[in-house]
Amino acid sequence: MEVDKGKGEAEETRKVAEADRDTVTLKSSDGKLFEVSKEAAARLSTVLAGMIAGGSIDDNGTDLKQIGSEALENVVDYCNKHANSIPSAALISSSISFNTAPFKEPEEWERKFVDRLSHDALFDLVEAANFLGMERLLDVTCHKISEMMKGKSPDQIREVFNIKNDYTKEELEEIRQELAWAFYDD
Amino acid sequence: MSFYPIHLSEDVKKCIFRKNCAPPSSNVLRFCVTLINGTDQQQVDPGGGGADRITDLADDVLHIILARLPTTAEAARTSVLSRRWRRVWTGVPALSFRYGEAPTSSTAQLQDELNRIDAVLSVQAPTTKTLERLEIAVPYGVVPDARVARWLRFAARRLNGELRLALPSSMRWRDEAAAAAAAIPLCERVTFMRWREESKEAAIPLCEGVTSMSLCLERTLRFPVHSAAGAFTALAALELRKCCVDGGELESILSFRCPSLKKLALKDVTVATLQPPAGDDRGRGLCICSLSLEHLKITYIYISLNGLVHISFNGLLQVATPELQSFSVNVRCDLQIIAPKLSELHWNRSSYDPRRHRLGEVAVARHLRRLKVGANTPAVAIMRRFHTVHELKLVVYIAAVRCASLCNTLTENQMNGFFGCAMPIAMH
Numbered sequence: 001m002e003v004d005k006g007k008g009e010a011e012e013t014r015k016v017a018e019a020d021r022d023t024v025t026l027k028s029s030d031g032k033l034f035e036v037s038k039e040a041a042a043r044l045s046t047v048l049a050g051m052i053a054g055g056s057i058d059d060n061g062t063d064l065k066q067i068g069s070e071a072l073e074n075v076v077d078y079c080n081k082h083a084n085s086i087p088s089a090a091l092i093s094s095s096i097s098f099n100t101a102p103f104k105e106p107e108e109w110e111r112k113f114v115d116r117l118s119h120d121a122l123f124d125l126v127e128a129a130n131f132l133g134m135e136r137l138l139d140v141t142c143h144k145i146s147e148m149m150k151g152k153s154p155d156q157i158r159e160v161f162n163i164k165n166d167y168t169k170e171e172l173e174e175i176r177q178e179l180a181w182a183f184y185d186d
Numbered sequence: 187m188s189f190y191p192i193h194l195s196e197d198v199k200k201c202i203f204r205k206n207c208a209p210p211s212s213n214v215l216r217f218c219v220t221l222i223n224g225t226d227q228q229q230v231d232p233g234g235g236g237a238d239r240i241t242d243l244a245d246d247v248l249h250i251i252l253a254r255l256p257t258t259a260e261a262a263r264t265s266v267l268s269r270r271w272r273r274v275w276t277g278v279p280a281l282s283f284r285y286g287e288a289p290t291s292s293t294a295q296l297q298d299e300l301n302r303i304d305a306v307l308s309v310q311a312p313t314t315k316t317l318e319r320l321e322i323a324v325p326y327g328v329v330p331d332a333r334v335a336r337w338l339r340f341a342a343r344r345l346n347g348e349l350r351l352a353l354p355s356s357m358r359w360r361d362e363a364a365a366a367a368a369a370i371p372l373c374e375r376v377t378f379m380r381w382r383e384e385s386k387e388a389a390i391p392l393c394e395g396v397t398s399m400s401l402c403l404e405r406t407l408r409f410p411v412h413s414a415a416g417a418f419t420a421l422a423a424l425e426l427r428k429c430c431v432d433g434g435e436l437e438s439i440l441s442f443r444c445p446s447l448k449k450l451a452l453k454d455v456t457v458a459t460l461q462p463p464a465g466d467d468r469g470r471g472l473c474i475c476s477l478s479l480e481h482l483k484i485t486y487i488y489i490s491l492n493g494l495v496h497i498s499f500n501g502l503l504q505v506a507t508p509e510l511q512s513f514s515v516n517v518r519c520d521l522q523i524i525a526p527k528l529s530e531l532h533w534n535r536s537s538y539d540p541r542r543h544r545l546g547e548v549a550v551a552r553h554l555r556r557l558k559v560g561a562n563t564p565a566v567a568i569m570r571r572f573h574t575v576h577e578l579k580l581v582v583y584i585a586a587v588r589c590a591s592l593c594n595t596l597t598e599n600q601m602n603g604f605f606g607c608a609m610p611i612a613m614h
Contacts, residue, residue, distance in 0.1 A: 123239035130247050138250065145240065146254035154266045161240040163267050175266050181302035182262035 027061030028069040040079040046133030071124035106140045114144040241270050253280040280319035296327040318347035329353040346395035352402040392416040402427040409435045423449040433459040433472045441475045451483040458490050471502035479507045483514040523548050529555040538568040
């Protein structure tokens with residue numbers, strides 16, 4: 001998806017072409033350019049939708065200073081995969097199964113998509129999804145993180161996420177008493 | 187190879203894993219285990235480069251993560267992680283209390299648990315932020331009516347989203363319930379459920395913000411038909427399990443007070459009706475009439491006459507739903523359906539008798555996308571009712587004894603042959 005753009009190209013002709021193009025060009029914090037379908041970008045990201053509607057998309061690559069190239073590549077990859085995915089058979093038949101699951105579960109391909117990410121790449125993608133207002137991608141990535149927390153003790157959670165415990169022993173005891181109901185199982 | 191969901195009964199599972207059977211090959215085993223447990227959980231690699239990435243996330247994002255934990259207690263426990271996490275959980279727009287695993291041993295312990303729920307709700311009550319989900323499941327012991335009423339009022343006032351309550355009203359500990367279930371045939375279990383006689387009631391308040399409601403209260407549900415104004419405006423999905431309802435009240439609510447209702451599921455519901463008018467020997471029953479309903483699932487409803495469920499009295503279920511797309515039905519009573527747009531029909535166990543089950547204007551084009559029927563002889567009659575069926579799912583019921591010998595003789599190839607064949611097969 002990465003596009004190399006020579007600087008010597010005639011600006012004018014490109015500007016004219018831009019209006020008809022069905023893709024938008026996004027620029028990561030480290031200056032790499034990515035192209036993504038305009039339709040998918042507008043559908044999956046409220047921020048990009050707003051920029052497209054407001055005409056603030058830059059022909060030379062819209063600057064997304066907060067997003068690194070690796071995360072942006074994943075975002076673009078997700079958009080493309082999303083455009084190509086067809087709802088699975090399970091989802092079609094779920095209409096009758098009266099699924100009242102609190103959240104829409106990630107689809108199989110979405111699960112695989114986040115499973116292959118490294119720890120850092122996952123968090124980069126969460127931040128990118130949040131920044132771009134991509135509700136579905138944020139849901140899918142947060143789902144993955146909550147799976148990493150599920151059923152674990154506080155110590156285990158600290159270990160998985162490298163959280164430093166800055167409480168004193170007394171403070172911890174105080175919280176445990178205040179929230180005795182939550183620590184009931186221990 | 188793609189699978190359709192195949193339901194294995196306890197008997198079949200026992201057969202597959204029986205000691206004196208030849209051990210199943212790893213493929214079969216993996217298939218069975220995935221079937222029973224769902225997809226296997228992935229192990230997570232512990233934190234990449236040693237940096238704490240999660241603590242830097244915005245509160246809004248952390249709320250999404252914590253809301254996806256199974257219970258509010260688990261979310262609340264994150265407050266001990268570090269100072270940053272102290273109050274994060276209080277902003278989660280979902281409350282979920284589930285006491286599912288083991289029956290609590292004493293009434294006092296149950297009281298403690300219920301008090302804990304109330305304590306958290308009372309902390310939540312004064313805040314102004316909207317709550318997107320409230321789930322309370324206490325599968326054993328008796329939850330007093332007053333508490334149920336309080337929780338329902340809390341939901342009506344605060345909830346903009348999903349409500350799930352699963353609360354028994356009768357003293358059924360696990361052993362008692364298991365013993366009772368084993369001893370009493372399914373068709374008569376209705377008479378066993380004591381709550382029906384205890385005349386316990388729960389008044390369902392108007393919940394204008396609730397989008398999805400699932401209630402299993404083992405009580406008689408009273409709906410606000412007489413209140414002057416208001417409706418379940420946002421309600422898109424309604425599921426009622428193990429309850430009694432007044433036929434007239436439910437009809438009125440579904441017809442006039444649920445303008446957005448798309449999904450309705452009734453399971454183990456006793457519908458109270460009045461004495462049928464003289465001369466109508468079939469009597470009245472329930473009429474589900476909705477202009478918006480698209481999916482309907484009815485499993486075991488009992489139409490009671492003057493407060494009693496008669497063995498000889500079937501009652502009549504009428505469904506008049508111009509937008510209905512899918513209908514799953516498993517009932518004893520007579521049936522009349524008008525559903526011109528129907529595309530998916532699940533006709534479960536109950537036999538089909540064209541005289542008793544009248545599919546009036548059903549699937550006007552006589553074309554179904556999916557039809558699921560039990561492969562007993564009357565089912566052929568229902569198949570004849572339609573010109574084309576895009577996908578046919580036949581459910582074969584095999585007696586446990588014969589099933590055991592079948593599983594003994596089936597080799598893996600035959601299993602693959604079964605599951606991979608063009609017509610998906612469900613085993614019960």
